[in-house]
Amino acid sequence: MQSIHELYALLKQKGFRFTAPKRELLDIFLANQDRMLSVSDVFHLLPENSGIDNATVYRNMQKFSELGVLESMVDDRGVSRYTLQEKEHHHYLICTQCGRIIRFPCTTHYWNSFAEGADFTETMHKLEVYGICASCKKAALEHS
Numbered sequence: 844m845q846s847i848h849e850l851y852a853l854l855k856q857k858g859f860r861f862t863a864p865k866r867e868l869l870d871i872f873l874a875n876q877d878r879m880l881s882v883s884d885v886f887h888l889l890p891e892n893s894g895i896d897n898a899t900v901y902r903n904m905q906k907f908s909e910l911g912v913l914e915s916m917v918d919d920r921g922v923s924r925y926t927l928q929e930k931e932h933h934h935y936l937i938c939t940q941c942g943r944i945i946r947f948p949c950t951t952h953y954w955n956s957f958a959e960g961a962d963f964t965e966t967m968h969k970l971e972v973y974g975i976c977a978s979c980k981k982a983a984l985e986h987s
């Protein structure tokens with residue numbers, strides 16, 4: 844979890860200039876750290892009459908990603924989703940129904956021996972596991 848102070852300190856250190864829309868967007872990510880948000884999710888979470896349009900949301904999310912503030916992924920439907928970048932490297936369980944994410948630590952690099960065997964030098968890796976979260980499972984049961 845990121846605190847607002849840490850986040851703002853990081854952005855200042857990177858020479859970032861704060862504007863009202865940027866603060867508004869960061870607040871949404873801070874309040875939704877357990878979800879991966881698409882541009883349209885963020886747009887819908889903005890207060891009405893925020894004056895922030897879709898293009899501004901998109902542009903700022905790209906910018907935040909470049910700065911390493913947001914981490915992005917493409918979901919199983921090909922939609923880009925974003926969440927605040929964590930300090931520690933970790934992996935995700937992602938609910939395909941509600942977009943909730945559950946972070947889990949990276950422990951065994953079981954592919955190391957394969958990479959070595961192929962004389963392959965790893966520069967980064969990602970692991971995303973898709974499925975249905977507990978509350979979506981519960982909701983589905985209640986509706987059946």
Ligand SMILES: [Zn+2]
Nearest residue numbers: 938941976979
């Ligand atoms: Zn869910």
Ligand SMILES: [Zn+2]
Nearest residue numbers: 932933949968
């Ligand atoms: Zn890992």
